[in-house]
Amino acid sequence: MNRTTTGRILLVFLSAALSVFLGAAPAAQSDEDCQACHGDKDLKSETGKLLFVDHAEFQGTIHGQGGLSCVDCHADLRTVTDFPHDSPLKPAACGDCHEAAVQQFARSIHQAANDRGTSGISIGCKDCHGTHAIKPSDDFDSPTFAINLPATCEKCHLEKVPSKKGTGFIGGYNLSAHFKALEKAGLTMSANCGHCHGAHDIKSVGDPLSFVSRKNIIKTCGTCHVGIQRGYLEGVHGIDYVKGIKDVPVCTDCHSEHNILSPEDIDSTVYATRVAQVCANCHDDMALSRQYGFLTSRLRTYNESFHGTAARFGETRVANCASCHGFHDIRASSDPKSSISKANLPATCGQCHPGASRHFAEGLIHSAPEQVQTAKYGTAHVVKEVYIFIIAAIIAVMVVFIAADFLRRILRKEKHG
């Protein structure tokens, strides 16, 4: 038994002693009194609910070892003298000891839902922590143990409580890299529900106090991904995020929410061949580009380039947005530290094109004609226009020429039989 467990038991014991001391008024029921009925393995309520309480098991739990008795938690039975007692009972009085947790819970989305009462589900401490056989969260068998927590939350959130974002939204977590690390690799520090949403004080995502609100999400993900948070805050997105600009992407906008996958996973939103679509969500948006003064047609022009076309066909070895622009600490091309600043471009291209010369920077990569500012850089666009004209003209002349020939021959055939 380690020190924290010993300490915890001591605490439980002391608080139990205190509560016994304070609430001493009429002689409380002893556990034996309760067991007189609830020790019967076949005891059932009128509705058929099993009312047996395994006292031996309870004695083995942290609460049992601490010396808590039944009525310490079932506080409404302390003064009851008529048996069988009325039911249902009030929820166990966890707050007598776990004051902070219960106070937090009272401000949570769960309590709000209880108060609304529209879901038909009422949730309390026992729904996550269990009842008589409660185990501390670091116990492998506890429903709130890091590896077990997702299944505990999903008892309700997979089906019973539908998400506004669709039925598969929460279940997506079970496919995520976080869950894989948790379940397969047994990494308890990998994000589970509680790491991101909190425990007792879970709030709606729209609530600014929520850990997963736009205001807090960077910090929340940054709890583990410290280096990435730092990079993000140095990049253009992070700088605008700090300014409070609402349209700027946060972690979840690119990586998705529950179903966060490794970038190497073909289904990841930031997989090599798919990341362009994610960036284009904003960077091809006319309204956003006008508002913030950035270029549009990023996806179309990228798709038209060899890199983009190859990526569309599933080739992963070509440059995607992130290959050149970076990802978390994306910087404007005017920033000398940017991977696509004129000075750094040859080195950036050189990652794939060995010996890339300064010529790589003398032109525009995936530009739309209207975005060209240095005239000669737009020559290719002009050549394209000329070609389209020439092709149309030549083919039109050919078609007219052929049509005339064809019709004359048909006419002649009719004439001469």
Next chain:
Amino acid sequence: MDSAPLIRDEEVFLRMNLAERVQHWVLISSFLLLILTGLPLFFYGVRFFQLLLPSGQSFYVRGIVHRIAAVVMIANVIAHLLYTALTRRGRDNFKEMLPRWQDVKDAVGLFGYNIGLSRFLNKRGIGARFFKKHPYWLFERHPLYGRYNFVEKFEYWALGWGTFVMIFSGFFMWNVELSLRFFPLWVHDIFIIVHGYEAILAFLAVIVWHMYNVHLSPEVFPMSKVWLNGKITGKELRLLHPLEYEKILEERRKILSAEAL
């Protein structure tokens, strides 16, 4: 002489010898392969191409096949140049292939003849004086062609020019790093545009122009077999290449009269 014509209708002439036909076959296969493996880059959104290349690996193989086909086509061009320069027949063909002012007149003449507008006007007495002075513009007869008509010459030189453009731009696209050692990116961008649009032009021109002239045209429908067996009959020669026919006839007459002496 009338009883035994110098050129019988059934007589067989060799229009394309085996070397020329092989060149044409290699050209067809490499051209089609290049088109098939190149068009997906241009029309990346088309479902057919996405089904044709369902994965990154198949896309990579596409690139390899495109380069192999390109090498085959370049080898074919070199073979053709050598054939043209080094063989008697090749040199003769080349001379026949050289564009002349007459080809322009033939092209205008054929179109004018097919439209028949001048004849119509002349019949109505409109512009009669002009037509009397310049009978060419009346387009009364179908133009008479020699060994190669303007249609074929146009195709040959368009193909020659197109091939040069494609090989030049394609070479630098194949060797991006080399290209950008010599040219700035904006010039390399032009190579890419030119390669793509020249390909579209070539593809459309072949579909429209060549397919009409060797397949759909009522003259040859459903297909001229010259590319397979290289043969053309005396009758076809007389109808399709009357000037060449005349030339052969003239040569035979000369030989005949020389023998008679």
